[in-house]
Amino acid sequence: xxxxxxxxxxxxxxxxxxxxxxxxxxxxxxxxxxxxxxxxxxxxxxxxxxxxxxxxxxxxxxxxxxxxxxxxxxxxxxxxxxxxxxxxxxxxxxxxxxxxxxxxxxxxxxxxxxxxxxxxxxxxxxxxxxxxxxxxxxxxxxxxxxxxxxxxxxxxxxxxxxxxxxxxxxxxxxxxxxxxxxxxxxxxxxxxxxxxxxxxxxxxxxxxxxxxxxxxxxxxxxxxxxxxxxxxxxxxxxxxxxxxxxxxxxxxxxxxxxxxxxxxxxxxxxxxxxxxxxxxxxxxxx
Amino acid sequence: xxxxxxxxxxxxxxxxxxxxxxxxxxxxxxxxxxxxxxxxxxxxxxxxxxxxxxxxxxxxxxxxxxxxxxxxxxxxxxxxxxxxxxxxxxxxxxxxxxxxxxxxxxxxxxxxxxxxxxxxxxxxxxxxxxxxxxxxxxxxxxxxxxxxxxxxxxxxxxxxxxxxxxxxxxxxxxxxxxxxxxxxxxxxxxxxxxxxxxxxxxxxxxxxxxxxxxxxxxxxxxxxxxxxxxxxxxxxxxxxxxxxxxxxxxxxxxxxxxxxxxxxxxxxxxxxxx
Amino acid sequence: xxxxxxxxxxxxxxxxxxxxxxxxxxxxxxxxxxxxxxxxxxxxxxxxxxxxxxxxxxxxxxxxxxxxxxxxxxxxxxxxxxxxxxxxxxxxxxxxxxxxxxxxxxxxxxxxxxxxxxxxxxxxxxxxxxxxxxxxxxxxxxxxxxxxxxxxxxxxxxxxxxxxxxxxxxxxxxxxxxxxxxxxxxxxxxxxxxxxxxxxxxxxxxxxxxxxxxxxxxxxxxxxxxxxxxxxxxxxxxxxxxxxxxxxxxxxxxxxxxxxxxxxxxxxxxxxxxxxxxxxxxxxxxxxxxxxxxxxxxxxxxxxxxxxxxxxxxxxxxxxxxxxxxxxxxxxxxxxxxxxxxxxxxxxxxxxxxxxxxx
Numbered sequence: 001x002x003x004x005x006x007x008x009x010x011x012x013x014x015x016x017x018x019x020x021x022x023x024x025x026x027x028x029x030x031x032x033x034x035x036x037x038x039x040x041x042x043x044x045x046x047x048x049x050x051x052x053x054x055x056x057x058x059x060x061x062x063x064x065x066x067x068x069x070x071x072x073x074x075x076x077x078x079x080x081x082x083x084x085x086x087x088x089x090x091x092x093x094x095x096x097x098x099x100x101x102x103x104x105x106x107x108x109x110x111x112x113x114x115x116x117x118x119x120x121x122x123x124x125x126x127x128x129x130x131x132x133x134x135x136x137x138x139x140x141x142x143x144x145x146x147x148x149x150x151x152x153x154x155x156x157x158x159x160x161x162x163x164x165x166x167x168x169x170x171x172x173x174x175x176x177x178x179x180x181x182x183x184x185x186x187x188x189x190x191x192x193x194x195x196x197x198x199x200x201x202x203x204x205x206x207x208x209x210x211x212x213x214x215x216x217x218x219x220x221x222x223x224x225x226x227x228x229x230x231x232x233x234x235x236x237x238x239x240x241x242x243x244x245x246x247x248x249x250x251x252x253x254x255x256x257x258x259x260x261x262x263x264x265x266x267x268x269x270x271x272x273x274x275x276x277x278x279x280x281x282x283x284x285x286x
Numbered sequence: 287x288x289x290x291x292x293x294x295x296x297x298x299x300x301x302x303x304x305x306x307x308x309x310x311x312x313x314x315x316x317x318x319x320x321x322x323x324x325x326x327x328x329x330x331x332x333x334x335x336x337x338x339x340x341x342x343x344x345x346x347x348x349x350x351x352x353x354x355x356x357x358x359x360x361x362x363x364x365x366x367x368x369x370x371x372x373x374x375x376x377x378x379x380x381x382x383x384x385x386x387x388x389x390x391x392x393x394x395x396x397x398x399x400x401x402x403x404x405x406x407x408x409x410x411x412x413x414x415x416x417x418x419x420x421x422x423x424x425x426x427x428x429x430x431x432x433x434x435x436x437x438x439x440x441x442x443x444x445x446x447x448x449x450x451x452x453x454x455x456x457x458x459x460x461x462x463x464x465x466x467x468x469x470x471x472x473x474x475x476x477x478x479x480x481x482x483x484x485x486x487x488x489x490x491x492x493x494x495x496x497x498x499x500x501x502x503x504x505x506x507x508x509x510x511x512x513x514x515x516x517x518x519x520x521x522x523x524x525x526x527x528x529x530x531x532x533x534x535x536x537x538x539x540x541x542x543x544x545x546x547x548x549x550x551x552x553x554x555x556x557x558x559x560x
Numbered sequence: 561x562x563x564x565x566x567x568x569x570x571x572x573x574x575x576x577x578x579x580x581x582x583x584x585x586x587x588x589x590x591x592x593x594x595x596x597x598x599x600x601x602x603x604x605x606x607x608x609x610x611x612x613x614x615x616x617x618x619x620x621x622x623x624x625x626x627x628x629x630x631x632x633x634x635x636x637x638x639x640x641x642x643x644x645x646x647x648x649x650x651x652x653x654x655x656x657x658x659x660x661x662x663x664x665x666x667x668x669x670x671x672x673x674x675x676x677x678x679x680x681x682x683x684x685x686x687x688x689x690x691x692x693x694x695x696x697x698x699x700x701x702x703x704x705x706x707x708x709x710x711x712x713x714x715x716x717x718x719x720x721x722x723x724x725x726x727x728x729x730x731x732x733x734x735x736x737x738x739x740x741x742x743x744x745x746x747x748x749x750x751x752x753x754x755x756x757x758x759x760x761x762x763x764x765x766x767x768x769x770x771x772x773x774x775x776x777x778x779x780x781x782x783x784x785x786x787x788x789x790x791x792x793x794x795x796x797x798x799x800x801x802x803x804x805x806x807x808x809x810x811x812x813x814x815x816x817x818x819x820x821x822x823x824x825x826x827x828x829x830x831x832x833x834x835x836x837x838x839x840x841x842x843x844x845x846x847x848x849x850x851x852x853x854x855x856x857x858x859x860x861x862x863x864x865x866x867x868x869x870x871x872x873x874x875x876x877x878x879x880x881x882x883x884x885x886x887x888x889x890x891x892x893x894x895x896x897x898x899x900x901x902x903x904x905x906x907x908x909x910x911x912x913x914x915x916x917x918x919x
Binding site: 142143144145147148150151154155157158159222223224225226 | 384385388407410411413414415417418419421422426427428429430431432450
């Protein structure tokens with residue numbers, strides 16, 4: 001039995017494209033959509049997949065990453081499904097890709113106007129931490145009733161001296177909607193602001209699509225005396241490429257037990273290494 | 287400051303006979319035709335700047351519903367309410383959008399409820415509760431909000447050292463003072479008080495009432511006080527309205543109402559309580 | 561250097577797939593025929609069809625085989641298959657009065673028009689482990705069937721009037737409103753709340769049996785105030801018709817086995833203040849009585865004007881009982897989360913101003 005190009009049927013694609021247009025028209029607004037069942041489990045990227053499936057064409061070059069890595073098992077599985085049902089070219093190199101689907105990371109390279117970035121979203125509702133009911137949070141967005149979210153941040157600062165949200169840092173989009181940027185680290189949040197490329201966010205289980213169109217203001221929620229900060233790796237460098245200006249994963253060398261750091265964006269790291277850059281102080285151990 | 291005209295609140299389907307078949311003359315606020323409850327039947331009154339206006343009556347008379355309608359906790363069925371600082375008093379605030387209503391609530395009104403859990407979020411710290419109002423008014427500086435909260439707590443006699451504690455751990459009297467601090471956070475011109483001392487010890491009651499009086503004089507607030515207790519009304523309000531079965535039966539200077547009540551119901555109320 | 565970049569993804573996935581197959585076959589027993597599953601594990605097949613939302617007994621049996629008996633996994637496989645198929649028609653509304661009954665009982669009335677039909681049920685048997693099944697052979701099967709079928713007389717009529725209609729005729733049931741003019745299709749639109757009843761019933765018809773039962777049970781036990789009587793429970797084959805696009809008339813397209821439960825619950829006052837019973841309704845694919853009863857109960861509890869317990873809260877019930885959504889998300893924690901965890905580590909160290917430890 002043959003499946004349709006990009007698995008889901010054309011009517012479904014059309015509906016999802018309409019919802020994407022709606023999302024683009026109201027930046028940061030969560031557009032409900034009739035999320036289809038995919039042969040991938042709910043919570044494993046079905047929202048991002050449906051966006052990708054409804055946008056992808058035969059000439060696209062696809063990149064799929066999970067936690068910054070092209071080779072991670074889930075990325076491989078999603079890429080296989082897309083490739084099997086479309087036959088498109090795929091790439092590891094961010095600059096070659098026209099369509100990038102990712103879970104929890106935005107690539108280190110600045111994206112351009114002819115690239116679309118699709119992010120997988122587990123919890124589309126940034127206000128969920130202060131209000132469990134969907135009916136209520138929709139009302140809160142409609143009325144721009146965000147004081148509880150702000151009090152939440154205030155209380156965090158009072159209790160811990162700073163906002164303790166590590167990932168999924170809430171942002172204000174276009175001065176109107178508070179949005180969950182998906183579980184990207186704070187490191188990636190500034191990339192959403194006034195970007196050249198279109199960002200699309202898909203939550204399959206929760207049945208929501210939202211967008212940050214190119215050149216849209218995206219401001220992390222912050223206080224004048226407690227400004228938003230990205231992660232600080234204290235000058236540590238990637239043990240593979242020596243980079244000090246990328247998001248690093250901390251891990252333990254399985255042989256020595258020593259703590260080491262490596263770029264979370266593996267394609268970026270690979271390219272730097274191919275260009276001959278290597279961590280000087282680690283060079284001996286390669 | 288506040289002008290209320292023909293404010294009505296009816297629970298139920300309501301029919302054309304609701305208003306004429308309920309009220310003190312019928313000893314009920316339930317319409318015998320359609321079973322609707324007429325909580326407030328075309329209530330009109332006015333409160334001036336710097337004035338405390340009392341609403342007194344037994345429970346079920348509609349006085350609490352009235353202030354809840356004014357604070358938009360309940361949607362009024364009909365009528366008008368105008369607030370002088372909102373659009374120069376030209377607009378009926380009962381009919382504006384939900385967003386506008388929130389603006390009015392956050393900037394122009396403060397409310398203190400009988401039950402602290404209605405006015406305070408028990409899972410937010412005391413300072414967080416005050417900050418909620420300030421954040422709504424656009425404050426985005428933690429330090430400045432804390433200064434303002436400390437100032438308000440000091441003024442309402444809550445030890446500022448308890449600013450970061452949850453109000454659930456406070457005594458009833460202190461919870462009420464935190465509620466007052468929150469209500470006053472944005473220096474609103476109108477304050478609504480719904481049975482704020484009911485349920486407090488007599489000595490605590492007196493301190494809270496003193497506090498309200500001195501704050502009112504200092505800030506020249508317009509205040510609407512709802513109470514079933516004539517003692518509270520006598521102590522606070524200059525003018526008072528008596529409510530019964532959803533209607534206003536008598537309005538006048540508080541002294542006059544208490545010393546020389548005109549209506550039989552008011553006479554009964556006064557003689558039973560004093 | 562002990563560090564291995566996680567890039568062996570493709571190879572690892574293929575190997576895992578092989579291993580799954582190996583673990584299914586390593587006992588070297590006779591391969592299970594899907595037909596056997598369809599015939600002899602019929603309740604598993606029914607559950608899968610219901611939760612997938614696709615009536616296809618053979619495909620469901622195949623999914624059970626593929627999932628090695630994990631019914632949530634099997635439902636997931638079948639539902640995913642379903643979304644690759646175009647939707648061509650909606651059937652005309654089907655009246656369950658036309659059901660060809662294999663079982664129908666009422667707990668509210670001792671005698672009902674047409675009589676109680678116990679049908680195939682384990683309700684009144686002792687649940688003793690049947691060791692003779694270990695020795696069941698082809699001969700046993702043939703023997704049994706021959707004897708059983710010899711004594712069976714086909715009934716003259718398989719359709720029965722509905723118990724609930726008796727109450728309805730007396731005006732004792734609250735008006736539930738007619739069928740919605742335009743059907744809300746939860747597979748094509750995201751549900752928003754408050755959800756129309758048609759959306760709530762559809763969502764529950766696809767929900768996971770255990771999830772529905774847990775919530776319904778919470779209400780029966782005391783988190784809520786449902787005091788139901790089982791008006792009628794029926795299991796049978798429901799004929800389905802579509803409107804022929806050219807002939808513009810109803811055309812019979814097939815029968816589906818369904819279970820239907822109608823619960824009568826405590827009365828509420830109608831518009832005219834007259835007390836009436838209210839009805840909770842449940843219907844699902846296949847023979848699955850617990851699901852139909854749980855669904856009917858929740859249909860009723862979700863109509864509470866102000867939710868006072870989880871079972872009365874539409875969002876709570878609808879969002880948390882879909883087995884495929886819940887299982888997918890519960891399983892997703894197995895995915896790598898190192899980026900997020902790194903971010904949290906950073907925050908924790910920074911909030912506690914702890915040193916980062918030795919490099």
